[in-house]
Amino acid sequence: MQIQVFADRNVGGGAIAQDATDTIAAVLDRFADHLTRVEAHITDVNGHKGGSEDKKCTLEARPKGQPPVATTHRAATVEDAYTGAADSMAHLLDSKFGRLHHAKGGESIRHLVAD
Template sequence: MLVQINTDTRVDGTEATSDAIEDRLRERRSRFGDRLTRVEMRIRDVDGDRNGARGIEAKLEARPAGGQPIVVTDQGASTDAAITGALRKAVEILDRAFAKHDAVR
């Protein structure tokens, strides 16, 4: 599975940050095995210098093998909060999608 992390210029996009995000993505998606071919995370600062309660946006795109991409977005006061929310949403949607797919088999 390919993991790609993209950040805007206002979000810390160092290699250490990318590695930490990749570790979290791999940990959460390990339950799906080889069912995902690619996961892409885009993180951006949506409110500039205001640093409000929803200042960071994390958009996660997961591509199931042979299926349509699933895209979720979450916003939080910190990068960690936004990533956690996006991961939670993606796991819920993927669990449902794969459960339906397995039931049809």
């Protein structure tokens, strides 16, 4: 799984990109075999003006053989923005891959032996 981080000039530079890469890799590590690439776009919505929840991270993941999926998270700090986006992506991928691997008609509670 390749992780690319793009940050606008109002957010910062290399240090933020490396921290974001490390955090996203840690959160999405269990999906590494299913993903080819993850792109993070980190922006400061208001630029130099400031404001609450003006940092935004859009995360796009590309599952193998499937269309890309994306999540967005807005927060007061850059760290909260990319961590929130990564957590949202993990939840989305849990749902997506869970549905792919659990076919209808599986085990039913009706077949359990009563104690």
